[in-house]
Amino acid sequence: MGYLARQLAGRTDPALDAGWEEPPSRKGFFTDTSICIGCKACEVACKEWNALPMDGSLDLTGNSYDNTGDLGASTWRHVAFVEQSKDRIEAARESGQRLVDLGMPTVGSPSQAPGVAGSASAKPLSKDGEDLRNPYQNSGGGTPAGYGTLPAPPEHGGPSLGDMLTEKEAVDNGADPLSAGGGLGTTVDGTPMVGPLPEFRWLMASDVCKHCTHAGCLDVCPTGALFRSEHGTVVVQADICNGCGYCVGACPFGVIERRSDDAVSVRGDGHVPDVGVAQKCTLCYDRLSHDQTPACAQTCPTTSIQFGAREDMVTAAQDRVAQLHEQGFTEARLYGANDDDGVGGTGSVFLLLDEPEVYGLPPDPVCATFKLPEMFRVAGWAGTGLLAAAAAAFLGGRR
Amino acid sequence: MTTSPFDSYRPPEEGGRRRRRSGVRGAVTGAVSDAARGVAKGGRGAARGGTNWLKRDGGGRREAPAVPDAEFSSYYGRAVIKPVPWDYKIPAYLFVGGIAAGSGLIASGAAATGRELLRRNSRLTAMTGVALSGAFLVADLGRPERFLNMMRTVKLTSPMSVGTWILSGYAAFAGVTTASEVARLLPLPERGVVGVLTRALDVVDAPASVGQAFFAPPLAAYTAVLLSDTVTPVWFESRRQLPFVFVGSAALASAGVQMVLTPTEQTGPARRFALLGVVADLVAMHRLEEHLTRQDLDEPLRTGDGGAKLRLAKALTIAGGLGTLAAGRSRVVAVASGLALAGASALTRFGLVDAGMVSAKDPKYTVGPQKRRLEERRAAGTVHDSIVTVR
Secondary structure: OOHHHHOOOOOOOHHHHOOOOOOOOOEEEEEEHHHOOOOOHHHHHHHHHHOOOOOOOOOOOOEOOEOOOOOEOOEOEEEEEEEEEHHHHHHHHHHHHHHHHHOOOOOOOOOOOOOOOOOHHHHHHHOOHHHHHOOOOOOOOOOOOOOOOOOOOOHHHOOOHHHHHHHHHHHHOOOOOOOOOOOOOEOOOOOEOOOOOOOEEEEEEEEEOOOEOOOHHHHHOOOOOEEEOOOOOEEEOOOOOOOOOHHHHHOOOOOOEEOOOOOOOOOOOOOOOOOOOEEOOOOOHHHHOOOOOOHHHHHOOOOOEEEEEHHHHHHHHHHHHHHHHHOOOOOOEEEOOOOOOOOOOEOEEEEEOOOHHHHOOOOOOOOHHHHHHHHHHHHHHHHHHHHHHHHHHHHOOOO | OOOOHHHHHOOOOOOOOOOOOOOHHHHHOOOHHHHHHHHHOOHHHHHHOOOOHHHHHHHOOOOOOOOOOOOOOOOOOOOOOOOOOOOOHHHHHHHHHHHHHHHHHHHHHHHHHOOHHHHHHHHHHHHHHHHHHHHHHHHHOOOHHHHHHHHHOOOOOOHHHHHHHHHHHHHHHHHHHHHHHHHHHOOOOOOHHHHHHHHHHHHHHHHHHHHHHHHHHHHHHHHHHHHHOOOOHHHHHOOOOHHHHHHHHHHHHHHHHHHHHOOHHHOHHHHHHHHHHHHHHHHHHHHHHHHHHHOOOOHHHHOHHHHHHHHHHHHHHHHHHHHHHHOOOOHHHHHHHHHHHHHHHHHHHHHHHHHHHHHHHOHHHHHHHHHHHHHHHHHOOOOOOOOEEOO
């Protein structure tokens, strides 16, 4: 694929396309919402490090424990609180199972059969492809698994995937899945994994700029204030931005925003910086340049926000979703880890426990610039038509 | 248990407290089945059946639902995307930019066919329009003093950058033709520096007129791309029809202005131009509405402020078009039709911008069409290009 063809859609290395020579590995986040506790440390750390002013006055949204609402000019990390009933949990699990049944792609190699490709830790599962699709098909006709009390923690914080695989094998060989110890693993406090669905749950998810491979905001910026950093991220230069607000309408995720002057300063002198300028997460460009971790990832107490090379983040996300599926949490799914999606894959990868729109994320975002050649072509025909109409009007007789 | 004296006024509790199963939270966070169960139990269903808000959902002890049941999942009904932070100045810019572009074409045609009054008036209109549109554009920026940052770069992926250069190119040629026109109007000396300049203007008049005509169509059409190249559902989905709406609108508005300004003897071509514009506008607008109806996005075009403006615009377009047919004989009819056409163009721009803003602010216009196209792709067996993956 040629250089020009890669610029508007498809898989590509954005830093190379932007002209960086020998750029460092592309950086990104993996936000694992299954272990987010909604402490908002990331929101606070982001505000502190980047000296972001308060968002508006002290208006509370009244939506659950979310007093921030959404991402914006002065909120670069936002923790969503979604309250869900038992029915909704069931629906989420079913929709996740449906995605598996549809044969949604493994990340990285969509051409290969699902389950064959993927990461190293997924390989033990794939020796029996059917097991991967529904690990509980042999254990008593689809016994609902999961929801003892908590989703099991990641590998370094709880029972290892290997142990659970051993246990699962025991179940496959005839052991009773409901008997304690012989079941499908235990949660962090030793409760057997198999249990009834809870009446209620909170989904907490820390949202952030996606740092898309094909970033709509970056494409439409008329001044060059938005640029692609050597880390493959998208950064705004406040001193170049002329405040046209075009990037705001071009972001399919509703992330970037123009800072308005009704923001209240957290500073004593009443000065609000960069009013009238588009602002968003820079993935802590200033920290990255000094081999530091972004403030939100560094402060996250549960490792819900992980930071690193994007490849590693995608691999970690794949491992984690495989682990959750293995434990029966079929509602787990990845968001943004697919390089073939409408924005060419996002730098920030998320593990979600329900449909994206439940978290306020678009279910099928497309970078509008993807259709730009078509738009210019149609506009060209329209302009030609206008010229022809004018010519016809003047050539059509003397009167 | 509290011991406040006011507790004595509290009605006796009936049984244990239960969590509300159907309510605002459940509905907007996607618990559609919750809401459905509420209807089945007769709770909200009965409430909707005619009783007033006091009796909704538990006889007034529980809070009445503040929003209607949503048919889709969203995050507390909040917008998924952000509307473009543009106010009235952008549709005003689209309007005067269209007039400038159409007037440039009329001016070039009039210059080529020797209609002096029409040429003079349309050239001056074009310059006024382009100056006004530039002023609107600069005023709309969050930091107008940074306008020159636009001139730092040429960026083909940014319709705004392309448009700025189109506008600049057009303004340059319009400036020359306007200067030439002003030089003719003023009693200038034929000698000296001014005389040389006047003769130079006479020489460059024709090339500048051609240049103006060359830049006018892109000026009229690029604004459609400017709107379409956003994720605002109504604008993005109308990308195939919007340019034709905008050039038609530009043609009828600029011709309408000339019908007002110029005597009917010289506005024959302008009237034909206006009629072609009316036809293009009506046809393109009809196709746009049909397309958006198929996408389930027609509601912002039919309801609210945007819908009202677009309906009025259509009525004015038809009235102005009919008046134009009869405007050859009467200056009064010509002026009335011209004003109707210009008003129609302005209302079309404002209505479409309004409709786009509405579609951006309500998540149902973002989530609904996206989910549908996702389901269609999946039904067709395409699963490799989804942003949601498993494993």
